[in-house]
Amino acid sequence: MKLKRKSKLSLEQEAVLITLLYADIFDFPLTKSEIWRYLIAKKKMDQRVFDQSLQSLPSYIVQVNSYYCLINREKIIEKRIKNLPEVEKKLKIAQKVAKRLSSIATIAFIGISGGLAAQNVTPDDDIDLFIIVKKDSVFISRFLIMVLLQSMGIRRRYGQKRAPNKVCVNLLIDETALTWPNAKQDVYIAREIAQIQPLFQRDEMLVRFCKHNKWVKNCMPNAFEHIPIISVHSNSISQIISTILAFPLFEIIMRMLQTAIMKGHKTTEIITNNHLAFHPKDYRVDTLDQLKLKIRQLGLLTKI
CATH class of the missing domain: 1.10.10 (Arc Repressor Mutant, subunit A)
Structure with missing residues (x-):
């Protein structure tokens, strides 16, 4: 058009x-x-x-x-x-998952990201989650998350082309990696951050995350105006177990095992000690290019 x-x-x-x-x-x-x-x-x-x-x-x-x-x-x-009922269905699944995952003591924030966060989903789509964990607990947290998702029968596995209503934790960071890298502080990432739907937090982690990413308001000045927090109750027994497993030794062991496994099929994933990002296809550059093209076609003066 x-x-x-x-x-x-x-x-x-x-x-x-x-x-x-x-x-x-x-x-x-x-x-x-x-x-x-x-x-x-x-x-x-x-x-x-x-x-x-x-x-x-x-x-x-x-x-x-x-x-x-x-x-x-x-x-x-x-x-x-037409897809509104599907949005409601997936939101209920995400809320149920967040309630279970909140029992992991190392998890400080759980939010919906991707298409569901924007309410732009179809029946074939999965459910993306963005999770923030405590310092030095990325890999033990990921292990516990995968175990719980597997026990619920809704974990999206590597290589699945279609995974309707399965859950994918496509971004997992710890509290030392809250600020987005300068090279990727643009409209695309600003929108991804602004549309996150929070499900659970500890220690005002979402507030901390927003403060570390004030740059978003340079692209979208109305971001962070109204961010509701949904109360989720944790399972005390599961919290005790995950607290025991959160010792540094377990994190080191999990890091060694998981990085060894992921190296075998690494493509565009980001794997560091405090940042795991699983995006089979990075839409950022293509989306920004399309937006700039549309702006030029209309002869608009705004620069993105």
Whole structure:
């Protein structure tokens, strides 16, 4: 789809339009509150100006019920509405999993990431989790997480092409690796962080994570405005067991075993002592390139 620029837009109008351009890359419409939350802008915008900007782009965007998308892209609204029951189904699974995983004493935060965090899923999709653990406990935590997921019958295994409703911990870091690397502080990562749906935390870990990533607000100034925390109760017996296993010796043993296994099929994964990232395909560069192309096609002045 190619849209032609008809008139010069204000920076505020461009911010609204670029936010919808970004969502369109994923064939996904947004509600008004989502456009506000994920607004791609250099600085904070007044709510009244935002409302006016959103309503002043009839040549570019369309509203159907409570959803907004680019003009002539209304079919993606139908798709989102159709998949709403699937979103609810997967959210319930994620909440159940978080309740079980919260019994692992080394886990400080559990959040939904990826497509489910954005509410953009289909029946065939898995459930991605982002987990933060205590210092020097990445590998023992991963071992305990895999054991629990396996016992629940919902662990996504390496190499599975289709894994509907299976759980994948695609990002696991410890509390010494909260700040995102400077080289990857961009709109794509900002959106991934801003859309995380928290399920569980200890010691205000989410607050700490947000403070370490204040740069996100340079891309999305409305990020971190309202982040609900869902209370999850832990199993005391499981906590005792995981606390015993969290001794440094067990971490060293688990690190040696797991790194040896992962070396055999390592591709784009990131494996360090405090950071494990499992992304079979990195969409970051391609997504940013597509966004820049869309911006150029419309002749917008905003630089990403």
